[in-house]
Amino acid sequence: MRIFDPHIHMTSRTTDDYQAMYDAGVRALVEPAFWLGQPRTSVDTFVDYFDGLVGWEPFRASQFGIRHHCTMALNPKEANDPRCRGVLDVLPRYLAKDGVVAVGELGYDSMTPEEDEVFAAQLRLAIEHDLPVLVHTPHRDKAAGTRRTLDVVRESGVTPERVVVDHLNEVTVGLVADSGCWMGFSIYPDTKMDPDRMVAILKEYGTDRMLVNSAADWGKSDPLRTRQTADAMLAAGFADDDVDRVFWQNPVAFYGQSGRLDLEGTPADPAATFEGNSVLRGARP
Amino acid sequence: MSLDTVLAERLSDDGRRWLDAATDRVRSDAAAIRVLFPAVGRNVGRGAVEDAARVALLKAVPSRGPALVDEVAALYRFGDAAEKRGVLRALHLLDVGDRGLPIVQDALRTNDTRLVAAALGPYGAAQLDAAAYRQGVLKCVFVGVPLADIEGLERRADAELARMLADFATERLAAGRDVPGDVWLVLDRFPDAATGLRKTAEEA
Numbered sequence A: 001m002r003i004f005d006p007h008i009h010m011t012s013r014t015t016d017d018y019q020a021m022y023d024a025g026v027r028a029l030v031e032p033a034f035w036l037g038q039p040r041t042s043v044d045t046f047v048d049y050f051d052g053l054v055g056w057e058p059f060r061a062s063q064f065g066i067r068h069h070c071t072m073a074l075n076p077k078e079a080n081d082p083r084c085r086g087v088l089d090v091l092p093r094y095l096a097k098d099g100v101v102a103v104g105e106l107g108y109d110s111m112t113p114e115e116d117e118v119f120a121a122q123l124r125l126a127i128e129h130d131l132p133v134l135v136h137t138p139h140r141d142k143a144a145g146t147r148r149t150l151d152v153v154r155e156s157g158v159t160p161e162r163v164v165v166d167h168l169n170e171v172t173v174g175l176v177a178d179s180g181c182w183m184g185f186s187i188y189p190d191t192k193m194d195p196d197r198m199v200a201i202l203k204e205y206g207t208d209r210m211l212v213n214s215a216a217d218w219g220k221s222d223p224l225r226t227r228q229t230a231d232a233m234l235a236a237g238f239a240d241d242d243v244d245r246v247f248w249q250n251p252v253a254f255y256g257q258s259g260r261l262d263l264e265g266t267p268a269d270p271a272a273t274f275e276g277n278s279v280l281r282g283a284r285p
Numbered sequence B: 001m002s003l004d005t006v007l008a009e010r011l012s013d014d015g016r017r018w019l020d021a022a023t024d025r026v027r028s029d030a031a032a033i034r035v036l037f038p039a040v041g042r043n044v045g046r047g048a049v050e051d052a053a054r055v056a057l058l059k060a061v062p063s064r065g066p067a068l069v070d071e072v073a074a075l076y077r078f079g080d081a082a083e084k085r086g087v088l089r090a091l092h093l094l095d096v097g098d099r100g101l102p103i104v105q106d107a108l109r110t111n112d113t114r115l116v117a118a119a120l121g122p123y124g125a126a127q128l129d130a131a132a133y134r135q136g137v138l139k140c141v142f143v144g145v146p147l148a149d150i151e152g153l154e155r156r157a158d159a160e161l162a163r164m165l166a167d168f169a170t171e172r173l174a175a176g177r178d179v180p181g182d183v184w185l186v187l188d189r190f191p192d193a194a195t196g197l198r199k200t201a202e203e204a
């Protein structure tokens, strides 16, 4: 089974996770730029983070035979801090980089006027840079937030086929299905969505425009939720091709719209180094 | 191979069209290079042709004086490893005087062999002071950059550099490790510096 996790924050994960993901069938992933739990207070720390998303992290992933891509954005939570607003000025440089396959995570956190402004500005950047868009829906007031998100996307002129609206559940999936946007689901251990509920949604709505991710990050989360959901699909009677569609073909089709997905397999070379640092600490040949 | 030859021989038709359009854009709007520079590799190919195309883009920047220095410094600051290497390869062809030195110094602080080698190109060889140049060469030997890949050794190698390389080699031998043969490119020209080393090597 080959798996493409379309949303996972590997910066916060360990090399054990990379190994377990590879063993479970993960061969490609997209790491969206988001917040890190601890709020950042300057543009420079964002720049260092962005450099990692196109530098160290893809190198680390490659050591485990996994292709790493990313999305870039000023996330809605930190959009509310005026000290971080300058991120929008450096963003065009990063949206032009090789491994960047979408603008994101955009969307709302608390639905403030600042979030509105930053959301709209970055949708314009997506059009300018010809990139798809990853939109996150808020944890609180999710249905209202999703409706408002879809309105803003519609007004922006970005075509719905180039947008995925993420972290959906039974209540919000219908709204997004009708909009023509792609539907994203984050399968978490306790909250949001679990494998069996996900399978029920796939039965009802089909596998078209569906993206299923682990959204694993620095919180309680599990990078193998993709594989567990794939297994639950098979157990529920879905065919191998349905599983491949959801966990490989769909993410490839969505992010492929960037023209920058590079899935030509490169075998992990354990002796390779990134800027002189090997992941294999102390065991350098 | 000169940069022009690389472009003439290795650019595909599509790559040529992209680079022509990109240099035209940069000539009329310097800021356009900020989003074109990162996109070079996927449009013209990787490796030497990528470096040569980045140099061509940089040469097309119409800014002069501090504006040019700032533009180049920002491309390096926000660049990934390939973009940084492109800037280092272009410095000696840009009218930046000694204002590109901080870029070279930054590259020499990394452990990235591609950047260290590019830092000791024609610009670094011309601009670095003696102490920094010697440290750069020592670092090359240390991280495994072939000395044949760097500039200025013929002209800038001195007795002090020979002493540093001899000490490095002696330490390596004492630890039972191999010594890169490249050290002899310098030591052969300053035999006095290598007397102790030869003795250690014979005893080993």
Ligand SMILES: [Zn+2]
Pocket (backbone or CB within 6 Å): A007, A009, A032, A034, A105, A215
């Ligand atoms: Zn996320």
